[in-house]
Amino acid sequence: MISPKNIDQWTTIIKPRSGWLELKIGELFHYRDLIMLFVKRDFVAIYKQTILGPIWFIIQPIFSTLAFTLIFGNVAKIPTDSIPHALFYLSGIICWNYFSSCLIKTSDTFIANSYIFGKVYFPRLTVPISIIITNLITFLIQFILFIGVFLYYYYTQPNIHPNVGIVFLPFLIMQIALLGLGFGIIISSLTTRYRDFNYLLGFGIQLWMYGTPIVYPLTEIPDKWKLLFILNPMTAIVETFRYSFIGKGGVSALYLIISVIMTIILLIIGLLLFSRVEKNFMDTV
Amino acid sequence: MNDIAIEIENVSKEYRLGIINHGMLYKDLQSWWAKITGKEDPNSLIMSNDISKQIDKQGRFWALQDISFKIKKGDLIGIIGRNGAGKSTLLKIISKITTPTSGIIKINGRISSLLEVGTGFHPELSGRDNVYLNGAILGMKKREINNKFDEIVDFSEIGKFIDTPVKRYSSGMYVRLAFAVAAHLQPEILLLDEVLAVGDARFQKKCLGKMEEVSKNEGRTILFVSHNMSSIASLCKRGILLGNGRMVIDSSAVGAVQHYYMENSSFLGEISDFKDSEKSGDDIASILNAKIINSQGVVATEFNIHEDIIIEYEYSVTKDNHKLNPNINLYNIQGVRIIISIDSLLDPDGALKKKKGVYKARCIIPGNLLNDGSYYIDLLLHTYETNTCHFVVRDALRFTIVDPMDETKTRGDYRGEWAVLIRPALKWECEKIK
Numbered sequence: 001m002i003s004p005k006n007i008d009q010w011t012t013i014i015k016p017r018s019g020w021l022e023l024k025i026g027e028l029f030h031y032r033d034l035i036m037l038f039v040k041r042d043f044v045a046i047y048k049q050t051i052l053g054p055i056w057f058i059i060q061p062i063f064s065t066l067a068f069t070l071i072f073g074n075v076a077k078i079p080t081d082s083i084p085h086a087l088f089y090l091s092g093i094i095c096w097n098y099f100s101s102c103l104i105k106t107s108d109t110f111i112a113n114s115y116i117f118g119k120v121y122f123p124r125l126t127v128p129i130s131i132i133i134t135n136l137i138t139f140l141i142q143f144i145l146f147i148g149v150f151l152y153y154y155y156t157q158p159n160i161h162p163n164v165g166i167v168f169l170p171f172l173i174m175q176i177a178l179l180g181l182g183f184g185i186i187i188s189s190l191t192t193r194y195r196d197f198n199y200l201l202g203f204g205i206q207l208w209m210y211g212t213p214i215v216y217p218l219t220e221i222p223d224k225w226k227l228l229f230i231l232n233p234m235t236a237i238v239e240t241f242r243y244s245f246i247g248k249g250g251v252s253a254l255y256l257i258i259s260v261i262m263t264i265i266l267l268i269i270g271l272l273l274f275s276r277v278e279k280n281f282m283d284t285v
Numbered sequence: 286m287n288d289i290a291i292e293i294e295n296v297s298k299e300y301r302l303g304i305i306n307h308g309m310l311y312k313d314l315q316s317w318w319a320k321i322t323g324k325e326d327p328n329s330l331i332m333s334n335d336i337s338k339q340i341d342k343q344g345r346f347w348a349l350q351d352i353s354f355k356i357k358k359g360d361l362i363g364i365i366g367r368n369g370a371g372k373s374t375l376l377k378i379i380s381k382i383t384t385p386t387s388g389i390i391k392i393n394g395r396i397s398s399l400l401e402v403g404t405g406f407h408p409e410l411s412g413r414d415n416v417y418l419n420g421a422i423l424g425m426k427k428r429e430i431n432n433k434f435d436e437i438v439d440f441s442e443i444g445k446f447i448d449t450p451v452k453r454y455s456s457g458m459y460v461r462l463a464f465a466v467a468a469h470l471q472p473e474i475l476l477l478d479e480v481l482a483v484g485d486a487r488f489q490k491k492c493l494g495k496m497e498e499v500s501k502n503e504g505r506t507i508l509f510v511s512h513n514m515s516s517i518a519s520l521c522k523r524g525i526l527l528g529n530g531r532m533v534i535d536s537s538a539v540g541a542v543q544h545y546y547m548e549n550s551s552f553l554g555e556i557s558d559f560k561d562s563e564k565s566g567d568d569i570a571s572i573l574n575a576k577i578i579n580s581q582g583v584v585a586t587e588f589n590i591h592e593d594i595i596i597e598y599e600y601s602v603t604k605d606n607h608k609l610n611p612n613i614n615l616y617n618i619q620g621v622r623i624i625i626s627i628d629s630l631l632d633p634d635g636a637l638k639k640k641k642g643v644y645k646a647r648c649i650i651p652g653n654l655l656n657d658g659s660y661y662i663d664l665l666l667h668t669y670e671t672n673t674c675h676f677v678v679r680d681a682l683r684f685t686i687v688d689p690m691d692e693t694k695t696r697g698d699y700r701g702e703w704a705v706l707i708r709p710a711l712k713w714e715c716e717k718i719k
Contacts, residue, residue: 014381014390034421041407041418048409119404120422121381282383283300 027123034122038130043137057141061097065090072215081217081248084153087160090146091242092214095176098139099234100205102180105131107187107201110281117282124278128185132177139173150245165244172241175263179233182267189273192281213238218250230255233262289393290474290506291356291379296388298349298374298530348374350530352388358473359504363511363521363538365545370527372510376400376478379508394473394506397424401478403463408452412443412462415451419466433469440495441465461488468495474506496520518542518619543618543659554578554586554682562678566600569607570675573599573643575664577682590688590695590708591652598664599645600676606638607668609675611646614663623655623706627667653695653710656703657688 028035047053068089072078080088106128110117113127154160190197212234213221221229229235236259239251349371356362364372378385380398405422406415416437420430430437438447441462443454451459477496497520499505511517517524517538524541526533534544557574559565565572575598579585588594596613612627626648630637646666661683666675688696688703695710 010391010393012381012392012396014378014385014392016385016387030426031421031424033427034418037414037418037421037427040414041410044414045407045409116405116422118377118382119400120398122422122424279384282377 024123028125028129031123031126035126035130035133038126039133039137042130042134054141057138058145061090061093061142061145064093068093068215078216079220081219081246082159083217083242083246083248084157086149087153087246088217088242089215090149091245092212092238094139094142094146095238095241096209096212096214096234097142098135098173099176099180099237100209101135101138102132102177103184103187103205104201105135106181106184107191107198109185109188110192110277111188111195111198114282125185125274128181128188128274131184132181135180136173136177159248160245161247162245163243163247165240169241169244172237172244175233175260176237178267179237179263182263182270185270185274186266189270189277189281192277192284208232208234217242217248221250230258231262233259233266235259288358289355289391290358290360291393291508292391293355293379294353294389294391296349296352296375296378296385296390297347298371298378298383299386300346300348347530349378349385352527352532354525354532354535356506356508358394358506360523361507361509361521363509363517363524363541364527365511365517365524365541366527366533369529371530372527373400373478374530375527376476376508376510380476392474395424396474396476397470397472398476399423399467399470399478400476402460402467406451406459406463409450411450412438412447412454416447416462416466419463420470423467423470424472425470429471437465437469440468440491457488464488464492468492471503472505474508476508476510478510554584554684556678556681559676559678562676562681564674564677566676567673569604569668569673570600570602570609570666572664572666572676572678573601575599575678575681577662577684586684588684588686589652590655590657590686593652594650594655594684594686596648596650596662596664596682597645599643600666601643602639602641605640608638608670609644610667610669611648612665612667613648614665615650616661616663617656617706618659618661621706623660624650654707655686656705656708657686659683659685 047056050056052059065086069085073080073085073089109124109127109131113124117124150160150162154162187197187201211229212232213229218226218229218235218239236251236255239249240256243249243251352371352375364375366372374383376398377383377400379390379392380396380400382398382400403415403419405419407418410418413434416434417427417430420433421427438444441458441464443458443462443465446454446458451462454462475496496507509517509521521538523536524538525535526541526545534541536544555574555576559572562572575596576584577586578595578597579588580593580595598611600609600611602609610628612625614622615624615626616622628646628648661680664676664678664681667673668675695708
């Protein structure tokens with residue numbers, strides 16, 4: 001067909017859809033300005049015409065924490081590894097918030113942007129990547145809130161022992177982002193054909209939260225169910241996050257490794273599906 | 286290095302008709318129900334005569350079939366064709382929005398496609414932010430936009446409103462800003478789809494001028510898809526005519542435009558089948574037939590420039606007491622509307638209100654009015670009092686006026702070309718006064 005020498009002469013060659021993975025990292029890099037502009041757009045646009053603006057980022061976890069403390073802590077009396085309730089729930093909530101917002105927003109990539117995608121080409125992956133960056137900013141704001149609460153308890157309670165795990169925090173956060181991205185682009189690729197997946201995700205994510213140690217600690221899980229929880233990559237992430245700051249929990253290195261492997265698998269499946277779907281999805285949307 | 290900007294080889298694009306989101310059972314039930322209730326089968330709607338040619342035995346619809354051509358660097362090429370001819374599909378494939386089913390396209394140079402202006406504009410963001418966002422979506426780097434920013438703002442004539450959210454802009458400002466960004470793109474190859482159909486006429490002209498200037502001075506290759514034949518004919522050097530997904534002709538732009546009109550003229554001087562027309566009638570009146578005749582009463586499509594051209598059409602009126610105004614639009618081959626003519630008798634006492642029956646409208650275009658060239662005509666019937674349109678047949682009749690260069694009525698001794706829209710024989714009086 002085409003000799004390699006010929007290929008060099010052309011900047012772009014458009015062929016029928018073929019192959020599974022054509023990741024164009026170079027192209028993504030070329031469009032890095034676009035990613036940052038998307039981030040800016042989303043960040044600015046979310047709270048335009050609201051009175052409280054970005055304060056909502058903080059209000060939401062505070063109220064969730066209060067609600068959880070009341071319902072799960074005081075009414076249902078679910079133990080929290082003897083960690084102060086507010087600290088326990090807030091740590092789980094901010095991790096879960098970051099994950100679920102990455103997942104939900106990226107799962108909508110193709111449908112929500114089909115209008116733009118139908119008019120101009122740019123690497124489609126710029127959109128989900130910009131989404132996880134936008135949500136990272138939200139996460140960091142909530143993280144500052146968490147640090148405040150943490151410091152309060154650190155100086156008032158004797159049994160809080162932050163440890164070396166904190167060093168790995170950036171990797172943990174990155175893992176949340178990649179997990180949300182990977183799973184989100186799987187859903188977004190599937191929804192181009194069957195919108196059912198969007199509805200499925202809507203309540204699926206709620207069930208998933210209750211299947212993750214957010215409102216209860218991993219140590220409370222009976223051994224026969226533990227394997228299921230370990231296969232859920234969010235379990236080890238939330239538990240490790242808590243362990244790093246508080247020094248309590250049931251997480252082990254093995255659990256974390258399994259979680260990382262699961263994340264990588266999901267991310268690869270996501271990228272494969274995404275790169276396959278992005279080329280032709282305009283024909284089916 | 287070769288001088289080819291785009292090489293398209295045997296490109297085809299297949300769409301599956303309606304399989305994706307409809308289970309077969311559902312479709313069958315729908316068709317079955319339509320049959321019982323005597324309605325048109327909703328699943329066969331798309332199968333007009335024209336389109337069925339593009340469907341193969343397996344029921345696959347070929348939006349493009351075996352398209353091949355090359356575009357040289359610096360060329361300005363127009364792609365024309367009727368709706369559904371495959372123009373936009375081709376442009377979408379070249380701009381990587383979708384992939385071809387088979388075939389290959391090779392592109393040499395940085396490419397930008399402008400299938401629309403203002404893609405990705407966000408109403409909450411300021412004009413400034415949107416310039417950056419839109420520019421980046423179109424493939425510009427932040428640095429490039431920085432360099433061009435003042436020029437873009439100047440061109441858009443937005444001035445001090447650049448920091449206002451675009452949701453507060455008038456639609457004109459919005460379009461001007463969007464276009465200003467687009468006009469300052471600097472790809473080596475630019476794909477344009479009908480985007481010029483926006484904005485006011487003066488701004489359109491400015492954009493066209495800018496485009497022409499760029500392609501001339503900087504050797505930019507431009508691929509231009511449009512319905513506007515006059516802009517294709519005046520801007521482009523080369524024209525490609527697509528029909529039913531196939532390439533019909535690849536020639537000079539004017540040649541392709543001419544072919545486009547000729548090709549669509551299976552009915553030229555006479556027409557009595559109106560099922561493909563925009564609106565062939567309503568409960569008050571419908572068109573029956575139409576023809577162009579010469580002064581001897583013979584159907585003709587070619588006229589001497591001095592001859593009268595008579596447009597005749599018959600319509601049936603099925604309700605009493607409506608005042609009906611037949612009217613025609615006359616266009617030249619570039620798509621410029623030259624004449625609107627209305628049977629405009631006033632009717633103060635209501636005497637012209639028509640009874641049921643069959644009527645014939647006749648409009649005489651005198652000789653020595655139009656320039657030589659090809660023309661086409663829309664036939665219409667209105668009731669202007671209620672602002673109702675009873676029928677519209679676009680592009681119903683065509684004719685060509687030839688200049689035999691024999692007489693001296695308008696031409697005198699002049700032997701050159703008439704680059705004008707009309708060529709009426711006006712009255713001149715010249716006398717010696719001193």
